[in-house]
Amino acid sequence: xxxxxxxxxxxxFDLCFEITEAGRYQVTMTYQGSANGVFVTVYPxxxxxxxxxxYVFISGMPFTxxxxxxxxxxxxxDRVREFQLESDxxxx
Numbered sequence: 773x774x775x776x777x778x779x780x781x782x783x784x785f786d787l788c789f790e791i792t793e794a795g796r797y798q799v800t801m802t803y804q805g806s807a808n809g810v811f812v813t814v815y816p817x818x819x820x821x822x823x824x825x826x827y828v829f830i831s832g833m834p835f836t837x838x839x840x841x842x843x844x845x846x847x848x849x850d851r852v853r854e855f856q857l858e859s860d861x862x863x864x
Contacts, residue, residue, distance in 0.1 A: 773830055774838050780845040781810055781830070787849060788812065791856045797823075799852065808832050812848060814855055826851065 773781075781803075788799040791814075798815045808831055814824040828844045829836070 777830060777838060777841055777845065780842055780849070784810065784812070784845060784849050784852065787852055787856065791852070794856070796858065797855050799855065810845070810848075812852055814852065824851070824855070 785801055788801045791797050791799045796817055798817055800813045800815075802811045803809070804811060807829065809827050809829040811827040812825070813822055815822060826848055828841065828848055830841060
């Protein structure tokens with residue numbers, strides 16, 4: 773995993789933490805070594821109903837370049853960020 777991918781994964785983790793701390797949603801992010809993937813799940817606070825779930829394989833997929841992985845991580849981060857925006861709008 774190159775440095776840019778590591779930074780993107782850490783940024784996604786930070787975002788998940790921020791959204792969870794805001795209180796409207798609970799966001800979990802896990803890394804599964806057997807799949808070498810990052811998995812994100814979003815639940816409303818105090819609920820087990822999944823409102824969003826997605827994943828990105830970090831490496832090991834045929835015909836996938838580091839740029840492809842970065843693009844996928846960016847798209848996942850943008851989608852997760854929408855939950856932060858909802859929380860911010862509700863607080864305002």
